Amino acid sequence: MIPALSITGLEKTYDNGFRALKGLNLEVAQGEFFALLGPNGAGKSTTIGVISSLVAKSAGKVLVHGVDIDEDFPGAKKYLGIVPQEFNFNVFEKPEDILVQQAGFYGIPLSIARERTKHFLGQLGLAEKSSTPARMLSGGMKRRLMIARALIHAPKLLILDEPTAGVDIEMRRSMYDFLREINAAGTTIILTTHYLEEAEALCRNMAIINHGEIVANTSIRELLRDLNKESFLLDCQVPLPGTITVEGFHVAKVDEHTIEVHIEKGQDLVQAFEGLKQQGIKVLSMRNQANRLEQMFVSVLERQA
Amino acid sequence: MNAYEQYIAFTTLVSKEIRRYLRIWTQTLLPSAITMSLYYVIFGNLIGSRIGEMGGRSYMEFVVPGLIMMAIVTNSYSNVVSSFFGAKFSNSVEELLVSPVPNYIILWGYIMGGVSRGLLVAIIVTTVSLLFTSLDIYHLGIVVAVVTLTSILFALCGFINAVFANSFDDISIVPTFVLTPLTYLGGVFYSLDLLPEFWANVSRANPLVYVVNAFRYGVLGVSDVNIGFSFAMIGGFAVIAYWYCMYLLRTGKRLRS
Numbered sequence: 001m002i003p004a005l006s007i008t009g010l011e012k013t014y015d016n017g018f019r020a021l022k023g024l025n026l027e028v029a030q031g032e033f034f035a036l037l038g039p040n041g042a043g044k045s046t047t048i049g050v051i052s053s054l055v056a057k058s059a060g061k062v063l064v065h066g067v068d069i070d071e072d073f074p075g076a077k078k079y080l081g082i083v084p085q086e087f088n089f090n091v092f093e094k095p096e097d098i099l100v101q102q103a104g105f106y107g108i109p110l111s112i113a114r115e116r117t118k119h120f121l122g123q124l125g126l127a128e129k130s131s132t133p134a135r136m137l138s139g140g141m142k143r144r145l146m147i148a149r150a151l152i153h154a155p156k157l158l159i160l161d162e163p164t165a166g167v168d169i170e171m172r173r174s175m176y177d178f179l180r181e182i183n184a185a186g187t188t189i190i191l192t193t194h195y196l197e198e199a200e201a202l203c204r205n206m207a208i209i210n211h212g213e214i215v216a217n218t219s220i221r222e223l224l225r226d227l228n229k230e231s232f233l234l235d236c237q238v239p240l241p242g243t244i245t246v247e248g249f250h251v252a253k254v255d256e257h258t259i260e261v262h263i264e265k266g267q268d269l270v271q272a273f274e275g276l277k278q279q280g281i282k283v284l285s286m287r288n289q290a291n292r293l294e295q296m297f298v299s300v301l302e303r304q305a
Numbered sequence: 306m307n308a309y310e311q312y313i314a315f316t317t318l319v320s321k322e323i324r325r326y327l328r329i330w331t332q333t334l335l336p337s338a339i340t341m342s343l344y345y346v347i348f349g350n351l352i353g354s355r356i357g358e359m360g361g362r363s364y365m366e367f368v369v370p371g372l373i374m375m376a377i378v379t380n381s382y383s384n385v386v387s388s389f390f391g392a393k394f395s396n397s398v399e400e401l402l403v404s405p406v407p408n409y410i411i412l413w414g415y416i417m418g419g420v421s422r423g424l425l426v427a428i429i430v431t432t433v434s435l436l437f438t439s440l441d442i443y444h445l446g447i448v449v450a451v452v453t454l455t456s457i458l459f460a461l462c463g464f465i466n467a468v469f470a471n472s473f474d475d476i477s478i479v480p481t482f483v484l485t486p487l488t489y490l491g492g493v494f495y496s497l498d499l500l501p502e503f504w505a506n507v508s509r510a511n512p513l514v515y516v517v518n519a520f521r522y523g524v525l526g527v528s529d530v531n532i533g534f535s536f537a538m539i540g541g542f543a544v545i546a547y548w549y550c551m552y553l554l555r556t557g558k559r560l561r562s
Contacts, residue, residue, distance in 0.1 A: 054562065080403070101321055
């Protein structure tokens with residue numbers, strides 16, 4: 001099957017000499033929910049800029065659903081829906097006008113454009129605000145408006161550049177459900193995000209980009225398997241003894257009712273519980289101290305360094 | 306995009322542009338009507354009655370075509386420069402740039418926005434002028450051709466200005482320091498025959514002279530310059546400006562990183 005996105009040897013050197021992309025290679029299969037992660041300035045937005053034609057590449061090849069952007073950019077753009085990081089609509093216009101216009105730019109007849117506008121505004125909870133000037137919308141509503149706009153021409157590949165920045169938790173979850181739904185319906189989604197739990201919750205595969213290069217490209221499960229260490233916080237029944245030790249584990253008392261346990265790769269968490277139980281410590285609940293994906297992300301970058 | 310899809314994209318862009326200036330009509334249409342009414346009252350009636358004839362016509366009749374053309378030039382220019390720069394400033398131009406709309410459709414969409422505003426203001430200003438004088442059209446074909454070509458030319462100039470502008474100040478510099486002086490010195494209020502030969506020749510380097518005189522010829526049948534040469538000048542400048550705008554869009558200069 002033709003990949004939804006295929007990037008080969010992508011280079012971008014800005015006029016000031018800064019090399020933002022250094023021969024980047026990436027392939028995203030059709031139907032994927034793919035995460036593109038990386039620290040600030042890694043080259044994520046530049047990559048998206050090249051794909052969407054807002055940034056001119058210095059070298060390399062980009063194919064969207066098999067269409068080379070150098071040979072037929074308008075053809076490639078039809079497959080693409082972009083949700084950029086920054087709000088980029090006319091804030092004086094109404095959401096319904098913004099969507100109908102965007103549909104028009106893709107050559108969609110007015111009657112169909114109106115139908116789709118109604119559908120997406122309803123799906124993204126903006127129906128009541130369809131005639132309100134966009135500047136009056138909240139940050140979360142503006143984000144959803146950008147998603148609706150990117151979907152108006154039914155793209156096969158949707159690229160979301162930090163779509164949930166500034167969106168409250170409840171709205172974020174409903175957005176996740178919506179994105180899962182459109183992905184299940186066949187739209188390939190590429191997501192860049194700083195909320196790493198977002199990538200973990202939504203995406204099957206991911207790539208990590210750093211200094212303009214892909215440093216990891218595999219399934220999230222695979223990368224998490226590579227993690228050497230995980231930290232857990234155990235909420236215990238008080239009172240805790242002054243010092244706590246469990247043989248073979250690094251254990252530390254955080255406060256009067258919390259213990260931190262580091263589990264190395266291959267270690268059995270049950271043994272740690274056993275050790276605590278022998279000291280009369282009853283564990284009531286357990287949680288990850290830090291996001292696993294975040295740990296993985298740091299470890300990949302450290303390995304590269 | 307096939308031809309039908311391109312047609313939809315074009316009409317979408319033009320209607321967006323028209324809706325934009327109609328939404329803010331007090332800033333886009335009304336000022337020209339008020340300004341021109343004042344010109345008619347002060348230059349046409351009060352001062353004009355003491356000047357007498359110019360170019361074989363009453364002074365009021367003489368200045369009206371120039372003032373109408375001044376309104377067309379200013380409005381077709383302002384519409385494109387403010388709209389396109391606004392889109393650039395708010396990044397909403399990206400809506401267009403990421404879409405499959407061909408560059409020439411983008412350009413013609415903005416041009417037609419500027420032309421339509423220029424024509425609408427011309428109708429308003431002409432209607433107002435009828436309160437002060439009567440207008441007999443000498444050659445309708447020339448009037449239509451000059452108005453169309455001129456508004457296209459200045460819409461293109463507005464587009465170039467918008468591409469290079471970095472701030473809202475930059476979009477008012479050209480109209481204030483270039484367009485208005487050239488219009489005033491382009492024979493709107495006087496005939497080149499009144500100037501000493503040297504200054505008359507200097508004036509002929511001003512493109513607005515050809516615009517104003519070609520239009521005046523279409524309305525009154527009098528002109529300080531050759532009408533064929535005027536058309537060649539306006540058309541020539543329009544072709545150069547169009548080519549440059551397409552170059553800017555194709556290369557993405559100041560629009561894409």
